[in-house]
Amino acid sequence: xxxxxxxxxxxxxxxxxxxxxxxxxxxxxxxxxxxxxxVHDPVADEHFTAVVTDLGFELxxxxxxxxxxxxxxxxxxAECVGPPTEDDRFxxxxxxxxxxxxxxxxxxxxxALEHLSGI
Numbered sequence: 001x002x003x004x005x006x007x008x009x010x011x012x013x014x015x016x017x018x019x020x021x022x023x024x025x026x027x028x029x030x031x032x033x034x035x036x037x038x039v040h041d042p043v044a045d046e047h048f049t050a051v052v053t054d055l056g057f058e059l060x061x062x063x064x065x066x067x068x069x070x071x072x073x074x075x076x077x078a079e080c081v082g083p084p085t086e087d088d089r090f091x092x093x094x095x096x097x098x099x100x101x102x103x104x105x106x107x108x109x110x111x112a113l114e115h116l117s118g119i
Contacts, residue, residue, distance in 0.1 A: 001096065002031070003038040003081045008048075012068065018050070022062040031055075033062050034103070036096050038077045039068065047077035049096075 004025050012018050018039070022030065031037070037050045049069035056063040072080070072092075079092050 001038060002082045003077065004038055005040045005042055007043045008041045016068045018066045018068060020064050020066060022064065034100065036100060037066065038080050040077065047072045047074060082093055084111060
């Protein structure tokens with residue numbers, strides 16, 4: 001899981017939504033819709049979960065809309081962005097990956113049912 005560092009304004013904290021620029025963040029790869037992230041606010045020294053909800057493409061940049069989730073501890077953030085562990089214990093990263101797979105499966109089933117109802 002990737003971590004981005006950005007100061008969160010009071011408005012962003014209330015609205016739970018954030019627009020960010022690929023270029024301003026200096027990302028080494030593009031983000032995907034539905035991708036889970038860790039957002040670190042260095043001003044407040046807080047970490048939050050987030051998910052990419054929308055993409056926007058411009059000639060010189062890509063913008064992302066993020067939905068800010070729950071606040072997590074620095075230890076949880078480190079676990080999320082760190083390499084997988086070698087033991088059999090479930091990590092926060094494992095659970096997030098399982099939930100993301102479940103959501104994708106749910107969307108696939110809903111799309112298939114919608115297609116079948118139109119036949």
